[in-house]
Amino acid sequence: MDAYQNQMKVLSHNLLLIILETLDVTQEELNWAISTHDAQAVLQLNSYPSCPNPSQAIGLAPHTDSLLLTLLNQSGVSGLEIFVEGLGWSQVQPIEDAFVVNVGDLLHIFSNAKFPVLTHRAMVNQSKHRISVAYFHGPPVESKVAPSSKFQKPCFKSLTVKEYLILKAKQFSNALSLIRK
Ligand SMILES: *[C@@H]1O[C@H](CO)[C@@H](O)[C@H](O)[C@H]1NC(C)=O
C-alpha cells in the first residue's frame, strides 16, 4: 500500500505539472498544487461483488471527485461510467496498463472550469467481481483554493480546501454551483 501510494504521488505530481503548464500559473500557485508537505494522498479500495441483476443495484452513486486529481485502476473489469451531456451514461472501458485520470472539483475551481469535472458512477457486473483502486490527490486542507490569478474573470469564490470539503459533504453535487460567482 505504501509503495503504491508513493508511486501514485509521483505520477500525480508529474501529471499536475503537465496540466498546469498549459494554464501558465505562477510559481506560488504551482507549489500549492504540487506541494508534498501536508498534501492529501488518499488510497481507496473498492470491491463490487458480481450481481445477478446489475440494473437493480447501485455500485457507486453518481458523483464528482472532490480533490485535484484521481488516478484509478479498474483492474480489467468495466463498470465505470461517465455522464456525457446529450449522450447520457457512457462506459469507460479499462485499458491494459493504463490509469483513468479524473479531474476533481479543486482542479475545476483552480482552472476556472477549463479542466471540467465529469460526473461518474460505478456499475456492478453480472458475472465478474470488480475491484478498483482509486488514489485521490489534493493540496493541504488548510490551504486556500480559488481560480488561478491568471483568470481575469474568476467564476468561483475563494475558500479554504477544508471549507469546500465541508460544503461538499453537505451539498454533494450542488457544492460547485454554490460557490459560483
Ligand atoms: C461486465 O464485464 C464485462 C467484462 O469486462 C463487460 O464486457 C461488461 O460490459 C460488464 N457489464 C457491465 C454492466 O458493466
Ligand SMILES: *[C@@H]1O[C@H](CO)[C@@H](O)[C@H](O)[C@H]1NC(C)=O
Ligand atoms: C491495475 O491492477 C492490476 C491488478 O488488479 C495490475 O495487474 C495492473 O498492472 C494495474 N495497472 C496499472 C496501470 O498499474
